[in-house]
Amino acid sequence: MSKRHTETKTYIKEALTHLLNEKSFEDLTISDITRKAGINRSTFYLHYKDKYDMMAQLKQDNLDSLYHILTQDNIEKDTHTTLVDTFTYIKNDFDFFQVIAKTAYVNFSKSIKDFAYDVILSFPQAQDIIINHYGVPYHYGLQxxxxxxxxxxxxxxxxxxxxxxxxxTDIISKVLKIDESISHNNQQTQK
Incomplete structure (x- = not known):
């Protein structure tokens, strides 16, 4: 991706973030976005089909980055460091996450649950950890x-x-008893 292409998408994302503090996504127009971003409509349409495509791509870009942090960037790192890196990523783009969390179209809660589910599926020991943690059938524990x-x-x-x-990281680790679950699972694997 060229530097200009990346800059344009950054301007659009910044404009969207600012505008969503002023009006709802449903009321937002392409003209609002392009005016705020300092670009023309044709430039916008080089990147996105419409505002829904823009939102879907921006959301997916962030989720892809988070997935990469959780599953690949930190293969050699411990769970604590991986979670700190994840929350740091969110904190570094917090304004965007905060406005999309309030945007009904995005359905932030469902997006997080779906994302967490995908991440959990990428770890083979997840099912055992969840069963051991809750002591209930996997599908209930997973929920x-x-x-x-x-x-x-x-x-x-x-x-x-x-x-x-x-x-x-400390809060989520304590609530989910991550360290205990991983330790228990490692003991079971070593037997």
């Missing part, structure tokens, strides 16, 4: 696990992200 992740992240974003990435 509790996903709901916990979603509610903690949604609350953090909705309340202004006051806690640091390290504090959020």
């Amino acid at each position: 509790v696990y996903l709901a916990s992740i979603e509610s903690l992240i949604s609350y953090w974003v909705a309340t202004g992200g006051k806690e640091s990435p390290e504090e959020m």
Whole structure:
């Protein structure tokens, strides 16, 4: 991707973030976005079909980056560091995450749950960890696990992200008992 292409998408994202603090996504027009971004409509349409495509791509770009942090960037790192990196990524683009969390079209809660589910599926030991953690059938434990992740992240974003990435890592680790679950699973694997 060229530098100009990346800059244009950055201007559009910044404009969208600012505008969503002023009006709803449904009321937002392409003209609003292009005017705020300082670009013309044809430039916008070089990148996106419409505002829905723009939102879908921006959301997907962020989720792809988070997925990469959670599954690839940190293969050699421990779970704590991986979670800190994840919350740091969100904190570094917090204004965007905060406005999309309030945008009904995005359905932030469902997006987080779906994303968490995809991440969990990428870890072969996840099913055992969830069963051992909750002591209930996997599908029920999975729903509790996903709901916990979603509610903690949604609350953090909705309340202004006051806690640091390290504090959020500690909170989510304690609620989900991540360290205990991983330790228990490692002991089971070694037997």
